[in-house]
Amino acid sequence: MTRSLTILGATGSVGSQALDLVARNPGRWRVEALTAGSDVVRLAEAARACGARFAAVADAGKGQALKEALAGSGIESGAGPEAVVEAAARDAEIVITAIVGAAGLPPTMAAVRRGAQIGIANKETLVCAGPVVTAAAKAHGATLLPVDSEHNAIFQVFPHDDPAQVERVILTASGGPFRSRSREAMRGVSVADACKHPTWSMGAKISIDSATLMNKGLELIEAGQLFPVSVDQLGVIIHPQSVIHSMVEYNDGSVLAQLGSPDMRIPIAYAMGWPERIATPAQRLDFAAVAQLSFEKPDLERFPCLALAWAAMRAGGSAPCILNAANEIAVAAFIEGQAGFLDIDAIVAETLAMVPSGRVETLEEVVAVDATARDVARGLVRRRAA
Template structure:
């Protein structure tokens, strides 16, 4: 929606090849009509007839299901926004990469689960991969063509989420409604919970390892509650460059949409006099063990990141339904990592198999937990 907001401000500059959604037929059909999209795809195959009915009288082609999502990614767009949440976005994102265009990556789970395979596909297809997560986009801007060999440290900033100052005991009683109320960003429920557990930052750490291969030991996390400094790059001469901006996803999206130039956005200008202060603190891996787990699997590599991501998706979904507690999320992920391992993936099918097995393991862990 943020991408469309920017595109619709300059409609003559863009032609919409394909739009996709998971289940919102009415929303997808309305946008497809408004943008004169060639194709609209609903991920839920059972909603195909509803979408086709909603598009009657238009020239928009209707399609549905996972295969159609992949076909949309292969439909010949010069620029694709990969924003399907979770591992469900892996096949379409890989299809867009293999098509060789420019892929703006907002689906961090794809790169977490299949990082080596995706970066290899980028190299072989000649695709351009532009990070859209505010932190990775900030790093991309701070590098600005500099050599990675000159980088001393990459510093990912984190808001710390809504429970940054809570004790472990206090976090035991956290409810889903509290966890989805992020203090700075407007995000979906799953990403908001990931931010609250700081798993989101752990996933971004793994993502950064692939996007900016300077070595895991040179990528650090720093808590910055105001979410104004989106990340920093320290060079070997000890110059540190930071990218600052209001917490509005349209800013990093615009950076990727207009790259290598710039475009106007309706976002609020940054008023540092009003902000007044910028605070920073070290993350606490005892209160937020997701950070430790993410660094562990980033070091291990192979299928471990896919296992972590899958177990986390299952645990977060269970928490949002009220089936488990807030602190149980990281505990379940760690239990799955200790119980299950898989061979190094040689293809997407291997990644998805590890993902499926990890989900099964996570459900078994939850059954024992709630018995």
């Protein structure tokens, strides 16, 4: 049976791998819409290759270029944030949300409000507006399927019919490229250094978040929204081999884990095909070659971003949104050479201290908090640059 599919963020790492699965499984999906941030050339190429009906670029200034790149194809096009929301609102059964950052929130909500099956690869959606998104999903009958390898692993081994059986949910983390470095040794690292992830191939933003362990902090907050567990039931363990993607410990002492090679096409395929499983070209695990699986506790002193995320999760309300907004600004400043690697956690901590957190109940309130936190974080970046 052919199912309709929309991919938000089609030119990024997750979006590209989702399109690879589409190409490998002809007839399984009909692509309704694709979106990208500003890469018109790759978006047009992808739309033509998969026969998408609609393509949208978030950069409003690139609308004419996209229209010209699609000339003669019969593919409709749009430009600007509202066009990306339009793509999400179009009638597709499955929507993969792979837009990086808080920009993915409005289009994800558009898909939620029409009751779509949503593969969430944009963790910021649930970090910034978890209660708003999950309440909307329940009200409109949308299904939220996690694409992050860790949450997808948990989803696969979680007792959805009886969550009371669960004692702990344990997220694994590779530890990133600086796992064994002292904090002082991280002071002068470059963007290229931070992007050298030991096991996963990802974009710059998520690679840097992995290097600071903020990525794991955001995933903790997201897990608290996706699964009916308390903050005290969530934990993190460093697992450098990235073979065990996460675990669920039951009240009888049993621990169920999902294992696999570090290939994002496995969780992407799970979200795109659910409730069926789809064959992927991912390398199969050779346990003899893996030989050893090791684990260690995360060091919150060397990697304070994880501690900041724990604190924001416990504070609740708008604190996670403030955390995420400040982190996005700080990481962008690091990439642009306006801040050092160790400035990232400092900017996030100062922003959390300066922006009051409170209850958020609507998307508009989330957007307002996000904007305020970004303004404060930008000011802190400028102060450091001066």
